[in-house]
Amino acid sequence: MNRRQQILSSIPAVDELLKKEKIDELLFRYPRSIVVESIREYLAEYRQNILSLGDIEAESLTVSQNALVEGILGKVHSVMSNKLINVVNATGIVIHTNLGRSILTEKAKEQLWSIASRYSNLEFELESGQRGSRYSHVEDLICKLTGAEAAMVVNNNAAAVMLVLSTLAKDREVVVSRGQLVEIGGSFRVPDVMAQSGAVLREIGTTNKTHLTDYENAANENTAALMKVHTSNYKIMGFTEEAASEELVALGRKLELPVIEDLGSGVLLDLQKYGLPYEPTVQSAVKAGMDVVTFSGDKMLGGPQSGIIVGKREYIQKMRKNQLTRAFRIDKLTLAALESTLHLYLDEKTAVAEIPVLRMLTISIEELQKKAKRLQKKLVKRLGDKCSITVINENSEVGGGSMPMHKLPTKAVAITSQIISIDALEREIRSYKVPVVARISKDRLIIDVRTVMDDELDYIADALAYALMDKNFQRAGEGGGSI
Numbered sequence: 001m002n003r004r005q006q007i008l009s010s011i012p013a014v015d016e017l018l019k020k021e022k023i024d025e026l027l028f029r030y031p032r033s034i035v036v037e038s039i040r041e042y043l044a045e046y047r048q049n050i051l052s053l054g055d056i057e058a059e060s061l062t063v064s065q066n067a068l069v070e071g072i073l074g075k076v077h078s079v080m081s082n083k084l085i086n087v088v089n090a091t092g093i094v095i096h097t098n099l100g101r102s103i104l105t106e107k108a109k110e111q112l113w114s115i116a117s118r119y120s121n122l123e124f125e126l127e128s129g130q131r132g133s134r135y136s137h138v139e140d141l142i143c144k145l146t147g148a149e150a151a152m153v154v155n156n157n158a159a160a161v162m163l164v165l166s167t168l169a170k171d172r173e174v175v176v177s178r179g180q181l182v183e184i185g186g187s188f189r190v191p192d193v194m195a196q197s198g199a200v201l202r203e204i205g206t207t208n209k210t211h212l213t214d215y216e217n218a219a220n221e222n223t224a225a226l227m228k229v230h231t232s233n234y235k236i237m238g239f240t241e242e243a244a245s246e247e248l249v250a251l252g253r254k255l256e257l258p259v260i261e262d263l264g265s266g267v268l269l270d271l272q273k274y275g276l277p278y279e280p281t282v283q284s285a286v287k288a289g290m291d292v293v294t295f296s297g298d299k300m301l302g303g304p305q306s307g308i309i310v311g312k313r314e315y316i317q318k319m320r321k322n323q324l325t326r327a328f329r330i331d332k333l334t335l336a337a338l339e340s341t342l343h344l345y346l347d348e349k350t351a352v353a354e355i356p357v358l359r360m361l362t363i364s365i366e367e368l369q370k371k372a373k374r375l376q377k378k379l380v381k382r383l384g385d386k387c388s389i390t391v392i393n394e395n396s397e398v399g400g401g402s403m404p405m406h407k408l409p410t411k412a413v414a415i416t417s418q419i420i421s422i423d424a425l426e427r428e429i430r431s432y433k434v435p436v437v438a439r440i441s442k443d444r445l446i447i448d449v450r451t452v453m454d455d456e457l458d459y460i461a462d463a464l465a466y467a468l469m470d471k472n473f474q475r476a477g478e479g480g481g482s483i
């Protein structure tokens, strides 16, 4: 028997493994069937690995029963733990699409849970006792905040744009400036969404310049609408021109065509007051006379993933009747979270103080400095002799394809270590049970405190301690991974 065959034949049977103390303990926590199945799967992978080794590697292979048992424990825990888990966002990117975009306010969380865990009047009119509409709960509030006549909400802004185009322009032309044919991360491309909706794109102007006359010249008997798209995630600079909203609206009136605007991010406050660049607000688009305006609920607005459509009542009513509305309809959890987020906007001060996206975007540099100092102090106490830990000036980003050129001055904790490479350190804290996502700049690990919540500072210290010495902490996702 060669070494490979020896090892393969020494692998214990499933029954025997089930008697091992540590595996036996698993049976108190998890169903037997899951444990047995995980052992079988693990052993199959284990055999396959041994079979795939070269002869020389196989000859020098050593295996321990302990490692086998540990491997099985890892497998069972991994099967039984959630794969969608919380992470600490130490990147400073506020609307981080890969890390869940906007995070909800405490109030939205409570309302969401309350509506989720009991029956509600989702589609029931309490006064008449008749069937109601899920869209009615937020319509008045959205109209009040934006100045629009009517409103409805769907799953996301991509769905909102699709619904608008399908309702108003199926098999007809929509005139759009070539400079506004945006692609948003992933697969949202204006020309493709247009094609999917059944509308025909009528591209006008050039990349840098589109004149009002270009719209007028393109309009014909088959034109259904004029459309403006906010170039959320890029800027065309230099020798440029685009039609102002008011001019476009006036042209629409003259030609008797609806004018649609995809605003992308749904900004409801003038953020210039807080030192941020100008971003068109929903109110300004409505005021300019746009017939239909769409925007995201989970970008600058700071609510749950959703797409909001506001505009003239006749158009919104048509959209409600479109079959796509059923496919795009908003879920009650989202609706609950959206309503409570929107409520906060009734008072600007409250909105800025309580909506995490707004709070993180408007936090003062003094506060950031204090938070960075607090983190530094904790880290020095825990890891002082193992790394160099300093507070530095850095830049954060808004993210979510909003304000692409704008750098927000921030404070960060920069870490270097003699014990471990920076790449390894970044990787290790990313595999901690509550993973910390940070970035590397100039050979230092950068923890931007703008997006770190106060109660997460200790997790960062734990994750770094884990990376630098104490491997007794759990791996990502094990034991829940919730904060």
Ligand SMILES: *Cc1c(COP(=O)(O)O)cnc(C)c1O
Pocket (backbone or CB within 6 Å): 156, 157, 158, 159, 161, 182, 184, 188, 229, 230, 231, 232, 233, 262, 263, 264, 265, 295, 296, 297, 298, 306, 307, 401
């Ligand atoms: C982000 C964005 C979208 C897509 O919105 P989602 O809510 O992510 O579906 C569409 N149009 C523009 C201009 C955007 O910025």
